Amino acid sequence: MSDLIRASLDHCVKCTICESFCPVSQVTPLFPGPKYAGPQAERYRGIGVSPDSSIDYCSGCGICTTVCPQDVKIAEINSRARAKLWEERGIPLRNQLIARPSVLGRLGNPVAPLANWALHNRAVRSLVQSVIGVHRDAPMPRFAGRTFQKRSRTHAGAADAPAVVYFHGCGTNFYEPILGEMVVAVLEHNGFRVIIPRQDCCGLPLQSNGNFPAARSYVRRLVANLAPYARQGLPIVANSTSCGLMLKREAHEILGMDDEDLKAVSGSMFDLMEFLLGLHDRGELRTDFGSLPLTVPYHAPCQQRGHGIGKPALDLLALVPDLDTIELEVDCCGIAGTYGLKKEKYEISMAVGKRLFDDIRATGSDIAACDSETCRWQIAHGADVSAVHPVELLHRAYGLDTNGSRRAHAGAAGRRERSGS
Amino acid sequence: MSSLEADVLVIGGGSTGAGVARDAALRGFTTILVERRDLVDGTTGRFHGLLHSGGRYAVKDPSAAVECIAENRILRRVAADCLEDTGGLFVATPWDDPDYGDLFVKGCEATGVPAEEIPVAEALRREPRLNAEIRRAFVVPDAALDPWKLVWGCARSAEQHGARILPYHRVLDLEVVDQRVLGALVRDEHSGEEFRIHSKVVVNAAGAWAGQIATLAGCVVNVRAGMGVMIAMNHRIVNSAVNRLKFPADGDILLPLRTACVIGTTDVFVPDPDDTEIGRDAVDLLLDEGEKLVPGFREARALHAWAGVRPLFEDTRDVAETRDVTRSHALLDHMAREGVAGFVTITGGKTTTFRLMAEVAVDAVCRQLGVERRCTTAEEPLPGSESHTLYGLDTRLAAREPVPQSEEIICECELITRSRLEQTIKRRATTNLDDIRRLLRLAMGPCQGGFCIYRATGILHHGDRVDHTEANRALVSFLEERWKGLHPILHGDQLRQARLDDWIFQGILDVEHLPA
Ligand SMILES: Cc1cc2nc3c(=O)[nH]c(=O)nc-3n(C[C@H](O)[C@H](O)[C@H](O)COP(=O)(O)OP(=O)(O)OC[C@H]3O[C@@H](n4cnc5c(N)ncnc54)[C@H](O)[C@@H]3O)c2cc1C
Ligand code: SF4
């Protein structure tokens, strides 16, 4: 049968494993849980109008699909049902806005000081909440001013080194360009020449906000830029877990895209940590790490499970002398991309994240590591620590941090903004 | 021995009998209906589920087609809540005689069945999983028919007009004096008590068992039992009723029925309508035919198989194949046929034409009683259908919104809440979980009761009427009954489910050694 996602509902044996893992249904009665919303509810969805608007409360974290022993594509079924719901109802302005990080970035960055002031001003945020529906307390990154694309344009690497293509995503470009520079430095330290093609959003936020057609056109544009490199056999690395996953799998599996460009890109796509650990496995990673006497709780973002790569960051950080990592057991921080920004979902997202925040606080550390940018922003906001990408720790351990300061971080995921500040 | 009195005694609680009881009650006759098991536990509860447009009979049996389309239109008004407007398609696959299409067009024109040809691409747009090799496609006004709602709706309406509906009451004998049927000897199957029902006219609506009943009055009604097998698939592979564009044959209809999708059916004579074992060959045939309509069909999950027996009336005995027997109903006034007064048999037909069958049967009752009373069932909606709104697939899902976790759900597949189950158990006053299944669709979903039936047993026991022995018996007999429909189709996903369910019932609950 052509429709494999829907057909996968046939494999459900009702074991309830997914239900016991879903972070959202455990904290709100508004969402019925993955078994219900996925394989069960799908049997009631015909050709008519969507009967269950509660599907919108699925955050799309994807945990259910990865824990299901029967290979039911639960999160994917949900994602499609949500897209149909919004197709019928019309996607609200808010979801259209927050689903286009590159548009927001292009608007905000040139006027970064003003935009940052506004995004962190109580009065403005209250207004935004009531007019647009973005919760006033939701974590917001800071515009960097100069984008990573602009900053890296003048950067030149060693011409004869083997090349690797860097897909940095919107978060790095507009909010965390310093992180992008660290990625480049770490790759160059390992003897690579880093190619940074022009690139726009991967369309993931549009997909999770139910706008499949717009998401597809973003994917198409992006893979058109990346595919020529993939066809030359060059690896493409992404430091954003979810954007990387989008190109690896979701554009095909959820958006149903089969373009040749996409296939080429998917096959060459690596998560940054996956790529570095691969180097290490082949004995090609430089291990000249200096001591980093820190204890860092590490949270693997939900989407990382979708990559099926384990937790490579933990293995890499274990190579750093005197660095202790604490593997956090809680699955989800609650933000799920743009989910926790929405005024009706902010409380849910904070409730989902509460156990994670508590566990981080209990470690007593004021720094935490996580691969995904939106999760870092949520963790910084919820646990009041500074949240870094694991590559930032590697960067420091390699001694590449020329400032020598502990503030290796790009600034976006600064600690919680106090009200009025 | 106690006794009851009525103008009309109806034997059989399928669509025909329930329709007759309602019609008679609406016409002001005091009426009693007896059914040896539960209502809708005969052929009507084991049929395919199609409200025919008539298209299937347009070539082969034009009078049946005319009846079907007329009744189809009436039932959409008066039994709206029992129907889902799936619409229907007739499609020619590469295996079907390409010349049949033109005969079909002529037949539909002649019988007034609206059939509109659409481009194949349009048919595939509507039903994307259909075989892309289909060559022609027609749209017809088929619908899906819920037999439980229909029969219980008729029964409730009859009760509102003074009728008594007696499930689990078996007719043991008919009382015949001087060529006149005066009533029946009946046994209450729960209490074992036997009593008489005196009536002016007995209507034999015992379906495939009508011959057995007629014998009790010394009459001959030659109904043969044509057994048909159906397989329900786990989800809707198609959203409209898909018929093959060819002479009626085995496995030629794939019908969406609530959350499932049913392929059917087969047709073989069986000597005893109560003996319907499902053979592997029937299952294979149906899956093969499904594969022709929807490539990949065999990989989809089969839920359950069951068999029903067609009451096929023959006046001559030398008919070789059951499909050659007319599908139009047979009304037999035994006064005219054998000189036995007070006895009418209505059999054959289809559920689609049940209302018409009831009408002609009660007309015959009027003639026997020498009264003239007009039939109103074509205008009076059934309880629940007053608004003339057809049932929607999504109804149960939509009802759980906006706070889906607001109530405990007992049967997760069919979305039955605790309160709904408790109310139904109370209202029905039954200890038989299968009775509840028929009313609510309890345990009819993918896990086939694996996760709900022990919960339902607990709830049954929690009420004040059922002690642990009875509750245990209810659980075990439900599981035994369920197994009959499962074992013929066990493979793939459903086999895995059955293994998991088995661990629950054998491993955790040890159902074979429950305290008696
Ligand atoms: C496989 C199959 C598929 C079908 N598909 C369709 C379809 O898609 N659409 C359609 O319109 N029609 C369909 N039909 C035809 C339709 O199902 C039947 O014509 C219809 O259900 C007959 O209803 P009934 O009430 O006459 O018989 P039944 O429903 O069999 O009712 C007769 C009742 O009499 C009871 N009885 C027997 N003996 C006694 C006794 N001694 N005392 C008391 N009660 C007794 C039985 O228990 C039984 O419940 C199908 C039939 C079959 C077999
Ligand atoms: S994707 Fe996440 S939130 Fe949605 S049902 Fe699955 S586990 Fe729950």
Ligand code: SF4
């Ligand atoms: S984990 Fe998979 S098989 Fe188990 S209930 Fe959830 S969807 Fe069904």
